Structures are given as C-alpha cells and as structure tokens.
C-alpha cells in the first residue's frame with residue numbers, strides 16, 4: 001500500500017515541506033502543499049514527523065554556562081597591561097585626574113612637547129630604520145626597552161623589554177616576540193595620561 | 207547592542223580585561239550551549255567555550271568592527287567544536303558513553319543529586335535521548351541544526367558564521383532534519 005501511494009506523490013512534495021519549514025514557500029506552492037497533505041497520509045506523516053523532530057530539538061535549549069565560567073576565562077588570560085589599569089583608575093577618579101592634569105599644564109611643557117613631531121627612536125645597533133619605520137629584523141634580539149616617537153615599528157624578531165610607540169603604529173609579525181609590554185600612544189588624550197604618569201613617577205621618585 | 211559591544215571592543219583592544227569580562231558575561235550562555243550541544247559533554251563544552259573566549263581576546267585586534275561581533279564569536283566556537291569532534295578517536299566515543307553514566311552529562315549530574323518526581327525524570331531522559339540523536343549527526347549537519355534550532359539564528363546569520371552560501375546551509379538543514387526525523391519518529 002505504502003509503495004503504491006508513494007508512486008502518485010509528486011517528487012517535490014518533500015522539498016516543498018522543507019521550504020515551508022524554512023519559511024521559503026510561495027503562496028501558490030502553499031496551497032498546492034496543503035491540498036496534497038489533506039489527501040495523502042504518507043506525506044502528511046512525513047510532514048508531522050519533521051515538525052515533531054524540530055520541536056524536540058528546540059525543547060532542549062536553555063542551557064546555562066557554569067557559574068564560575070567568566071572567572072575561569074579571566075584566569076587564563078595573559079596578565080593585564082599595567083597601563084590599562086592605571087588608565088582605568090584615572091577614569092574612575094576624575095577629581096584626582098583633573099588635579100594631576102592641572103599640575104602638568106602648569107609645567108607648561110606639555111603642549112610644546114606634543115607638537116614636536118620629530119621622529120626619534122631608542123638606539124640599538126641591530127635596529128633598521130627605514131623612513132620613519134623602525135624594524136626589528138627577523139632573527140635579531142633587542143635587549144632593552146624601545147620607544148618610537150612619530151614613527152612606526154615593525155617587530156619581526158625579538159624584543160627583550162617594553163615597546164612604546166608614540167604617534168605611530170606597531171606591527172607584530174607572527175614570528176615576532178616582545179617579552180615586556182607593548183603600548184601605543186596616539187591620541188592627545190592618551191598622551192596626556194602618559195605625561196601624567198611620567199610626571200607622577202618623577203614626583204614619587206623625588 | 208552593537209554600539210555597546212563596539213565600545214567594549216575598543217576598551218578590550220587597549221587591554222581592558224574588565225570590559226572583556228562584560229562581553230563574556232553577555233555571550234557565555236549562548237556559546238556554552240552551542241558547545242555543549244555540539245559535543246554532548248559538560249567538561250569538553252566548558253573547555254571549548256573558554257578557549258573560544260580566549261581566542262576572541264587574543265585576536266581582538268583582527269576583528270573588523272563593521273562586522274557583527276556575535277557572528278565572529280559563533281564562528282570561532284563552532285569551528286573549535288568541529289575540530290574537537292574530528293580529533294575524537296572512535297574509542298573515545300565508547301569512553302564517553304561509559305563515563306556518561308558517572309555524571310558527565312548535564313542531566314545525569316542534576317538527577318543524581320536530588321530525588322525527582324517521575325515526570326521530571328522522564329522529561330530529563332527524553333532530553334538525553336534527543337541530545338544523543340543530535341550527536342549522531344555528522345558534524346556539518348549537527349552544526350547547522352544546533353545553530354538554527356537551539357541558538358535560534360536565521361539562515362542568513364548561519365551562512366555568515368559558517369562562511370557558506372545560504373543555499374548550502376538550507377541543503378544541510380534539510381538533510382539534518384530528515385536524519386532527525388528518522389531517528390526521532392518513534393519517540
């Protein structure tokens with residue numbers, strides 16, 4: 001019996017059922033499908049089984065992550081750059097920040113130094129400088145901190161120290177490596193915090 | 207939502223881990239659920255979901271902010287889950303099933319602790335059966351079915367996550383549905 005009824009079903013009925021389930025069925029196809037399902041038990045059963053399978057799968061959603069999930073992810077991250085927590089601290093203590101800024105502006109050196117756009121870089125024998133781009137060549141190791149002002153740095157080798165780029169970008173090649181912290185200071189705002197920090201550390205040193 | 211995420215991403219790019227924690231909180235359930243339904247094991251799901259978030263953090267500089275963040279994280283988690291499925295050796299499946307009785311699946315973990323009314327036990331058993339049947343699907347059908355019916359994503363979003371044409375996603379969903387129909391029809 002089943003074999004016989006299958007014979008008379010247009011091949012594309014199952015296809016139409018799937019299109020219907022995906023919300024892709026045209027109105028006229030919808031009418032055709034409905035008409036067929038009313039007269040054909042096999043296709044109707046096929047359709048109902050598909051709907052049932054989908055409903056079963058949907059019924060098992062709403063799983064939640066374990067309670068300590070976020071904490072565990074954070075524990076696996078590399079240590080946060082100290083500069084970020086410093087910056088966040090200043091952001092959360094606006095009064096202190098304003099006071100610190102005032103002190104710096106009073107020194108008068110800030111804008112003068114910001115406007116200097118002279119390219120400069122910490123000197124190391126194995127650094128290559130190509131038109132305002134500093135390159136740490138592949139296979140070379142720079143032992144110490146590098147600061148680049150008004151230029152970019154491309155790290156293909158290894159830096160055993162911190163890298164600071166002021167008004168420029170840093171590119172770390174896949175083979176490149178920096179053992180210390182990498183920091184980019186581009187905007188005036190960040191430049192201010194950089195000045196705040198260095199002024200403060202000088203103050204505290206005294 | 208996108209605006210909030212983009213703001214957080216800018217902070218993460220500067221290395222702000224508090225901002226990252228907020229993003230993890232927002233997506234952890236969806237990502238964990240995806241991994242759990244793909245892998246069928248709580249410990250593995252946790253492992254892979256954590257890995258997905260760590261990759262997000264480590265690769266945040268390569269994320270294009272003109273694109274949808276959720277698509278990106280779903281892609282990372284789906285690919286990691288598929289990799290894990292493919293790395294499983296056949297004998298590992300046997301181990302996992304035996305271990306399942308010792309509380310490795312979510313529901314037996316819950317059910318072993320508390321005495322539950324008959325009806326709830328039945329519901330939990332039904333859920334375990336459905337999960338088992340999903341796990342029988344080849345990974346390319348399993349991923350589209352989970353993304354579509356458990357994560358409730360649109361066909362377009364799934365196509366973007368898997369980097370496939372929408373037509374291919376539809377074909378896979380049709381085949382996945384047909385397989386599940388045969389597996390679940392007698393329930």
Ligand SMILES: [Zn+2]
Pocket residue numbers: 005008009010013036040041042043044
């Ligand atoms: Zn028919």
